[in-house]
Amino acid sequence: MALCRTLGLLKPDITANPVFLRQVLAQIHDHPTLGIVHQKAVQWSAQDAQSFYAEHRGKFFYQRLCDYMTSGPFMALILEGPEAIRNWRNLIGPTHPIRARLSQPHTLRAQFGLTDTRNSFHGSDSIDTALREIKFFFPELQL
Template sequence: MSKPLQLTLGLLKPDIFANPVFLDLALARIRAQSHMRIRQATIVQWSPEQAADFYAEHHGKFFYQRLCDYMLSGPFQALVLEGPEVIRDWRALIGPTHPIRARIRQPHTLRAEFGLTDTRNSFHGSDSPANARHEIRKFFPDFIFPKDLE
């Protein structure tokens, strides 16, 4: 029996988006995954209000302003990814939040290869089906969610 379809939001953040060679390499790695596919993509340049809204859960934390400033530093790419376990698979592909830890523990992940710091870590992935739906709506307000979605 096949697993139900999942969707997740993937972000290719400003640092990797600004480097066409790294961006192409990362997108090639994503496309090479047989168990996930890019369903929709868009290029985004946030306003300060959009960054504050997306990262509202981190407001008041020591890294909040640094994170918002980073995401406002340039355009980035938002992806809707789909697959039977795409939330787990995407997070496994991007690796740990901290690129230094990723280089030690999971050196073949995207953050290990392309991430710079814990803030400038190049990628984002939703952590649950509910958050994926919520986050996809922020970037793709007209996205039609499939009926057979987990």
């Protein structure tokens, strides 16, 4: 099976808490089919957040999401493995932490997510999106 890559974000509420950050990184490290191949700490300006989330402009949660993502540093990860996109999204779980706690309590969002906006994680939803998002955070890499 071919390896694929995806983008994972550990959002500001995770990186602000060293205990949570260690626990999350340990779960990723222990995952049998995902590996971190690149990572970097990021601190966004409002313009960075607005650019990354441009597809959501005009939606009710857009400004709240941009404010959250500029509230502190976060981590961008390139994850690699067979079916990395699907496996990372399965590990982080449903977008809404309340739903995650009810239906998939073992997922990262169930364990660490606070609200639908402050859900602690991001994962690319397709190969095309992963490539675009990886280039956004890691423009220096040749993919």
